[in-house]
Amino acid sequence: MKRSGKELKYQFDLNPLLKRLEELKVKRVGLVLPEGLKIYADYISSELKKHGYEVIVSGNFNYGACDVPSFEFEEECDCLVNFGHASLPIESSIPMIFIEVDFVFPYMELLKDNIDSIKKEGKKVGLVSTVNYVRELPKVKEYLESEGFEVVIGKGDIRVKYPGQILGCDFSSASKVSDKVDFFIFVGEGRFHPLGVAISTEKKVFAFDCDGIYSLNDYRDKILKERFGAIFRAKDSKKFGLIVSSKKGQKRMALAKILKRKIEDSGFIADIILMDEVSPDKIYGFDYDSYVICACPRIGIDDAKRYKKPLLTPKELEIVLDGKEDYFMDEIDQNDF
Amino acid sequence: MKRSGKELKYQFDLNPLLKRLEELKVKRVGLVLPEGLKIYADYISSELKKHGYEVIVSGNFNYGACDVPSFEFEEECDCLVNFGHASLPIESSIPMIFIEVDFVFPYMELLKDNIDSIKKEGKKVGLVSTVNYVRELPKVKEYLESEGFEVVIGKGDIRVKYPGQILGCDFSSASKVSDKVDFFIFVGEGRFHPLGVAISTEKKVFAFDCDGIYSLNDYRDKILKERFGAIFRAKDSKKFGLIVSSKKGQKRMALAKILKRKIEDSGFIADIILMDEVSPDKIYGFDYDSYVICACPRIGIDDAKRYKKPLLTPKELEIVLDGKEDYFMDEIDQNDF
Numbered sequence: 075m076k077r078s079g080k081e082l083k084y085q086f087d088l089n090p091l092l093k094r095l096e097e098l099k100v101k102r103v104g105l106v107l108p109e110g111l112k113i114y115a116d117y118i119s120s121e122l123k124k125h126g127y128e129v130i131v132s133g134n135f136n137y138g139a140c141d142v143p144s145f146e147f148e149e150e151c152d153c154l155v156n157f158g159h160a161s162l163p164i165e166s167s168i169p170m171i172f173i174e175v176d177f178v179f180p181y182m183e184l185l186k187d188n189i190d191s192i193k194k195e196g197k198k199v200g201l202v203s204t205v206n207y208v209r210e211l212p213k214v215k216e217y218l219e220s221e222g223f224e225v226v227i228g229k230g231d232i233r234v235k236y237p238g239q240i241l242g243c244d245f246s247s248a249s250k251v252s253d254k255v256d257f258f259i260f261v262g263e264g265r266f267h268p269l270g271v272a273i274s275t276e277k278k279v280f281a282f283d284c285d286g287i288y289s290l291n292d293y294r295d296k297i298l299k300e301r302f303g304a305i306f307r308a309k310d311s312k313k314f315g316l317i318v319s320s321k322k323g324q325k326r327m328a329l330a331k332i333l334k335r336k337i338e339d340s341g342f343i344a345d346i347i348l349m350d351e352v353s354p355d356k357i358y359g360f361d362y363d364s365y366v367i368c369a370c371p372r373i374g375i376d377d378a379k380r381y382k383k384p385l386l387t388p389k390e391l392e393i394v395l396d397g398k399e400d401y402f403m404d405e406i407d408q409n410d411f
Numbered sequence: 412m413k414r415s416g417k418e419l420k421y422q423f424d425l426n427p428l429l430k431r432l433e434e435l436k437v438k439r440v441g442l443v444l445p446e447g448l449k450i451y452a453d454y455i456s457s458e459l460k461k462h463g464y465e466v467i468v469s470g471n472f473n474y475g476a477c478d479v480p481s482f483e484f485e486e487e488c489d490c491l492v493n494f495g496h497a498s499l500p501i502e503s504s505i506p507m508i509f510i511e512v513d514f515v516f517p518y519m520e521l522l523k524d525n526i527d528s529i530k531k532e533g534k535k536v537g538l539v540s541t542v543n544y545v546r547e548l549p550k551v552k553e554y555l556e557s558e559g560f561e562v563v564i565g566k567g568d569i570r571v572k573y574p575g576q577i578l579g580c581d582f583s584s585a586s587k588v589s590d591k592v593d594f595f596i597f598v599g600e601g602r603f604h605p606l607g608v609a610i611s612t613e614k615k616v617f618a619f620d621c622d623g624i625y626s627l628n629d630y631r632d633k634i635l636k637e638r639f640g641a642i643f644r645a646k647d648s649k650k651f652g653l654i655v656s657s658k659k660g661q662k663r664m665a666l667a668k669i670l671k672r673k674i675e676d677s678g679f680i681a682d683i684i685l686m687d688e689v690s691p692d693k694i695y696g697f698d699y700d701s702y703v704i705c706a707c708p709r710i711g712i713d714d715a716k717r718y719k720k721p722l723l724t725p726k727e728l729e730i731v732l733d734g735k736e737d738y739f740m741d742e743i744d745q746n747d748f
Contacts, residue, residue, distance in 0.1 A: 116698055
């Protein structure tokens, strides 16, 4: 499996994909890869070409199953293959095949070394993860139970495929079992997902990754302080830009139209701005006072500091307009589309 | 015409647009603006809303009439209005309205002050410009004739609307009259357009802008040196990525397929990579050795230094594969699509 200049870090069993392609009787395959897997584009493409398929690779960024560039591909391809994400209910004019990729997670010893530190948090723990590590959860559950914990793995709503799985826009696997647990452990990489669990459940959350197991409390407090800062800065805005992404699973146009009306009813100006990838340089030239992200919730929170103007989530806009005080995490709802 | 915090630098006569919208009997308008005009999005939108239109603003970058985001807009809008560019022959499922914007060009005195410096270049001069300044050409022509020059303004091919107008991918207004002139003057901003005239015609070219009137020779030599550097670096490539943009007027898919075959016939690997906006960070994750830009020619030349890997134009790829020595400027042909 060694190749010139790079080694395959993830295991790609392409046989299920080849079987599925044969069933679909397609010829032209569109290949969609998130950043970390783009390096395998030429390898996967070569394998598919050996089996007689024509391949077109997507060069766009790909952040999730929501992020499907089908508008560009339906003319060129008979199906889209997305690596690294679990399927989402998204309508599509060509078939979409999702090939999940399991990442290596060799950190159980770190949990064992630090098990005493979480014993003081309670007996009942909820486990959550992203799709790349969700198959680690039974192992973690088994160990925690051997240490005397009661372990709960929640089943999320229709947008989430696996028990315990959360998305950056859907924390239902956590919030549905929040009443039954003392605290949560998030198994996986990055801080945005456990942050979302912490804000949406108001429970204590531990992240468990290569750095060990550590509380998200301080990070949550820091982010909430930043968010109320953005809300405060947006208070004097007269002109709002409502940013909608054209990415199929993030295109919350119905929500944007509701918010537009709400802003106009409050006596202010609002325009809907439709774009593909949302980025600071695309907003730079406009003259709106504040922006509301009707796309991936993560943009409004994780990326907000890269923008000069206040960037709000739809929930934060309600605080600005109505003076509400409770903070709610932005999650994507099927009614948003 | 003064507005809070900004002054309208360009004259927007929206009446022709309002008349056209009325004729089309549309309700929902998509508004597309290049970077320098995005600041007027809220003003134009407000004016249209006063007349009962629904407006959605494009947040994508917009670099020309070729750069039409209709794939995102046809669901939401009945027509697209693009400011700042002249129309191009592009098929579209919804009507496209192009509103040209004349930029101020108060530099005639600079030409007069330096007229002697160009008199030694010859008697016969060709005039070219971009759409924003093309209406200055008769004035410049009249003055040059009063100074004893013979002035030629060429008519380009079907993709170019005005005599003397050039695009970043079409220098036919210059090359068609190249035999009849001693040198060219380019009236307008930026160095890429006059560079294209210099390379495609091999004639001496002067740029005429706020900095006065100056020869492009040194700049052309510098860029050609860089281009042959990129060609040299690409010589050992085994894997080529052929970058196609999904932007309607730049989507040179037919060309990419021809080049793919050509690369494969030479014993190398080639994949077509389809993306919306072409940018260095989108290429970064891939493992190809060199890339070929089957989109706007400008990306392969003006932006090439922002990329780590060699970025070639289709013409430059031919030098790599066939060992040709003559350098040709990349221009977009209707057969490329």
